Amino acid sequence: MLNGLNHITIAVSDVSRSFDFYVNRLGFTPKAKWAGGAYLSLGNLWLCLSADSVATREDYTHYAFSIRSEDFDVYVKKLKSSGITEWKINKSEGKSIYFLDPDGHKLEIHDGNLDSRLRACIKHPYEKMEFF
Structure with missing residues (x-):
């Protein structure tokens, strides 16, 4: 298992x-x-x-890493000053920055977790969303 x-x-x-x-x-x-x-x-x-x-893809597949809310702004400022390329603007719950690594892999830094995402979705569910 x-x-x-x-x-x-x-x-x-x-x-x-x-x-x-x-x-x-x-x-x-x-x-x-x-x-x-x-x-x-x-x-x-x-x-x-x-x-x-490396073959980059044009889909939403990406890898997200966690960060504490209180560290987010300073960390993002440091990333941006290093010249990262952003590939998406955050439109969901919590703070996120979406950026590319040197080979174009899509990465995200996010200050939420599954529980905070589900709480936000209960208030504003996606189309045809079902909860278990």
Whole structure:
């Protein structure tokens, strides 16, 4: 029986560049690095950067990372000053910034959680939304 998320692997075109981005801009903790990849952590999240050809997609698939509300504004200011590219403007509950990593992977920093999202959706449900 499944019991949670094990890890996320992201294809990257330049391991050193992506390692620098995730460690020095986003604050991941480096665990290991080699010619073809790197292992990083953020809380309980295990992230693998794997050297590969990268094909960006035009859908809504993205990876969201949590942040405390009181840290959000300072963190976003730091990100923006580093030259990140935003790919979407937040229109949902809580504070979010949507931006791209060096290979165009869609990322989000969000200060809410599933409970806060569901509370907001109960007040303003999406079209044909059903709750369980």
